[in-house]
Amino acid sequence: MGFGDDDDYKRITRLFKDIFKSDRKPSKSKAIDLFNASLKNRHPNFDILWQNYESLRSTSTSDTSGVEPQQLLHTLKLLSKSSHKKDFIAFERLYNDIGNFWGFDITSNHIHLLILGNVSQRRLHDAISLTEKHLSQLNKPHLFPLLLASSSTNNDYSSYQRILQLIHSTNTTQDLAFYNARLKLAFQFHDLPFVEQLRHEINSLNLQPDLITYTILLDGYSKWQLWEQSNSIESSLRALSPDLPSYTCILVARGRQYGIDEAKKVLKDIAEANLHPNDITLSHLVTLSPVPLSSQAARELIDDLSAEAGVDPSKHTYQAMVEKLLVGSHDAAYEFYMDSPQRTLAATLPLMRTLAQHHDLARMVAIYDQLDARTRLDSALLALMLRVSAKQGDVSTATALLVEMKEAHVTLDTQFQTSFVIALLHSSQDFFQAFRFYANVVDSRASFIDGRGFESIIAEFCGLRFPEENDADAVQIVPALLFSEILNDMRKAGHPPSCKTYTVLLDYYARVRDARSVGKIETLLNVDRSIRPDIYLCNALLNAHNRVGSGARCVELFNALLFSQRADNASLSIALDSAGSRSTPADPLAVYSNAAKFIPPNRKNWETLIEALARRKRFDEAWKVLQGGEFSVDANSIEVLFRLTRASRDVEALDALRLSLVHHYPLLWDSIRQRVDIPWKD
Template sequence: MLKLCIANVSATARYAGLFRTSEQRAHFVLGKRSLTTLSERETGIINQLKETHEKIDDAIKRKDVDDLSHYVIYLRKLLHTLPVSVRHQVSLDHLSFTGSHVNGMLDIFSTRISKEDVNILESILRDCKDIYHVEVNTQFLQSALRNLVRTGRQVQAYALINIFRRPNLPFRPNSIHWQIVMKGLAGVGDIERVKEGLNIMKNGWPFPRTTHYQALLEAMLRQKDPPSVDEISGVLDEMHSLNLPYDPGITSLLERHRQELRELTDKYKTRRGPAITGIHVQAWLQELVKARQRGRSPFDIKLQQLRRKGFIPDERSLANLVSLSSTSTIEELQFLQEVLEVKSNVVVWSILIRNILAKTGIRNALEAYQAAKDNGIRPDAAMLHPLLRVLCSGRVGEPSEAILDRALELYKDLNVDTQPSDKHTTGRERKQGADTSVYNTLLRALASSSNARKYFPIALSLLENMRERDIHMDPMTSTSIAILLIRSASTFEEAFQAYEQLRSVKASALDAKGYAAVLHAFCSLPVRAKPNDENSVDKHAEFAIPPAKEYFKIVQDMRAQGFPKTSEVYTILLGRYAALATRIRDVADAKQRVTATADLYGVIEETRRHITLDAGFIPDAPLLNQLMDAYNRIGAMDNVLQVWKLLNSMGRVTNASVSVVFDACGQNRAPDTANAIFHDLMEVQFPLNRRNWNTWVECLCRLNRLDDAIKVVCHDMPAKADEDSQPDEETVRTLVLFASKSDRVEEVRSHIKMYLPTLLPDT
């Protein structure tokens, strides 16, 4: 059953000193209505209401049923003499009843339960919410019935439960209410009322349970004339006809009172109802869904029919029903709980929240989540994660700080380790606390925020929580989270800290591809260089130099996990250094430019030493090309030639190698070296591609050999048979660009017009 607390519905606003004297007129605001002036008559009625309220309080204290009856009726009449427009607000402000008031009235009227008292009590119950602003619920009636039975007023308890069977009351008596009354009646041997109660239940709602029949047997066994074996057998047969399950309590009761019933109890133990499978239950639930679509009464009737077939609602069936019917309101869930007499567990609420998210969105889903907590549900990851996923989805830009803060508040609900797990689930115990999916969603959201100062430390603390709780992520997820966190760092130190924190969750969190991606993200981190930072390109540079020490610490971890060190490890870092070297050329301050170049040379040399000292590692051509290009970008011609010679000796010269060395010769004004290399390539008939030829043309131009460049473009390249050696627009643009520096553009254009007319650029 859904257990709710009696709540006093308080007014949303109070107006202190609203009425000063009977002569003065008070002002009253009603919702969005404009200010209204009360008449003297209405003011007088309100004063009478206050006095009547006090007299009701006094009658409750004195337990005077006559006075209470009189003043309750009078108060209702007084209130209804006021205009409808002010009645509700007046009751809110001046009829401050509580659950204890209504409990007191119920207890007093229960002392005699006359016809007149029943009518008054029914009126009170119907008016509780609208006039007295008290929510009367199942727990309210349960307490009242227990009190009556405990004080020896079983007949009054029976009368009270029947009052609640009347239509239009806040709720209907459930199985527990009937059990309290029947057990009380059985204690005094009142067989007739117990039987009458069972007949009411068999023909309506709720459906009787074995505990209700146990009360009947107790009443029978308390009679002066003990029941016959046939009479006892008749009760057991009726239970069997209703497909009620075996209850050891009934066996114990019969054996305790009548030893001669041993044969009967043995038969009861072995008697079983029809075999009910999951297929039966699923079909029955489908029938209930269709019945509910037709209304409440058809649902009650269908449930009664299914109960007679042996259907016993439980948490699993409630969860399946909520899922099949796509229940998406708290009110509908409350109805299902009430009628099925099953309290929702965390699984049921989880399904409801998912349904609400799909139909009406996050706002209503969060209200349902709060309602679940209010009803004693301890959230788990399966319940919370759908909310977090929608909150943090960031469909338009990054999640706002308000959303991130709300998500973190929800996450805290999963970190209450002092409460026991909710074992009442569908099939197996659900693990408490956050899981991988929760951490994944939160970490992605935090890492995507532009407010790294606020959320980066929180992200690291989440990783620490994962480590403490021994929660692991798969390599793909770990890689994704690591990259996001590294990119959200503001310094290389923070980026390395994020990597280490992730690795502390599980040393083998990353696979080979994951390490490569992390290394690339680390090198590509956009870090604003700090003033006086020894690793900065300059004080105004957009990027700082990636520290080789931390980089190779990551590489060392990769090796420790059994992943081989590939050329990619080095090319990632060297490629970054080469890109930074290009930026150095634009630094205006000569001193800063020289200092930055020296710094870069140092880290490139350190990387080369790692390559050289890496036992068993043989660098491939792409790596050596990248190393050569890095040296070229900082103008280290001697180092470029060393790598070029190594490539030659290993027989690993590629077209990319040729382009780099041609560019180095041109940039460093090395004509003899350029001629020698070109001659050697022609001698071995190395197949230059268009990119090589274009680089060679540019090299010749930089060496002030424009005539040779014109010959290459207009004669040598077109003479090649392969398409990939033919000049293109880029070739011509390079030639024209350098010709403009020596005022020879027209001369070059005339050559192009003669030999390559289709490539002649516009003037």
């Protein structure tokens, strides 16, 4: 889809509004029937379930009869198990509707499901906060092990500590399930001494370790290559008649210690125990194998391992192989994935992330087209696709994704909208067309962009490159007026520009050497009472004035920062660099000595002072600073002085410096002479 005419922004406006216009409502009786039918299904489709609930809700604004509390509780239970973001959005909406819309009481069962929903979404900190808030209403011995297991899944040490504090503060009895979860976390967070402490506590409480305990210990010790402990635990585990998960752990531990051939021998033990390996067992054999050199070699490896294990490969095996191939070549991983009979989200996301890093949108689209209806609408997957299509300026792909999201009732959050705007920016022919595309999305009623979204849009504007009409080698500069309009949009949306926003703009205009725009941004900062510049913004302003040749203003602002005690060593280096220009009236020595009253100069400041004096051809003063004893003379400081003196092409000064260096610092001079003392090129 191309956008090149002057009226294209009108098409964008219509497109954006059409995508998100509302749908027609069914009758209430039909909505109730559809909702009940969804709940009666043994394995309901979440998309259809939520679509039917939304229809029921939209037809019940004046009459909320016909819905029972148990129906809503059961719906909440189903949604709480999903890891899809869009299902959690639906979950939260339903949770709030139970009391606010349908008028039913919120019970401990609802709260428990709300916590489980957050756990399923890997929002563990929110789950713990809810647990703390409703602690007296919850079944703590049942809930705490689940939270501990989730902190392990998320590799979240801070959450682990919060859960432990809750356990101790409530005096919750810790049974073996608690200790099993804590053992797993101790291994995960590299706290081996604590593992031994927990094992001692288990013994002191006369808790008999079970298969789960020994399996966790074996996995942990083998992962950390503690083979003596690993072998001892394996013996204890075998004495308890292991089940398949325990035998699978033994297989992995043997493979880690001795290699794939030793791991395969455990298959015989599994058979003798009248157990049958499964797809997870096969996936571990894939993980323990060497990385295949091609997709064909990967398929042959799976066939061989499958025959030995007597297992048909399924989703875990294919996922393990994709991850294995990504270690070597994403080309081989892509070829293997496209030939795989099963394409789960777990196998898709790692490959899509890798392709996104390589900006390979064509392959990403090819994968996306092969996915089932539910997997392709995962928010993480959609975000990757939209982000890359935005970077590529592929508006047609971005639009197609947004249309599909609308049809599937996927919420268009700020991340998706921002990616769509960025795609439009990259498809533009100049900055004014890019701004029209941006404005007509932001001005539509369907728009919702937060502060971070606006900051991303500004950063993308700064990264756009359009050639000048009369000079193909020159590029256009973003007019400051356009940025002013975006800043106004941010304020209207309730997200006033931050220090980071202004810093990005100043860095951009410093890079393109636009003194007029730097001055306009400084004026904006002076009138924007909602912001107090931080040191990064202050230094960005100093650097911008320095880069555009306003050295006098740079030093003036530095002195103001200095006397208000807001300057730092980076500020001083910028001011000294500016004072090194002969067009700047300030004296580098004066800048340095005045700053020393407020800021202890560091070595970088000292070397910048030497450089500034040499640039102004004050070679004798630069030499005195070098020998002043404030910092030790090293090869780098000598090189700074010599290179700047050489750059002046003052032969007399350069000869004098050579003699001084040979006399005072012969070893340091010898170490850099061949690199820096080279003939001039005419």
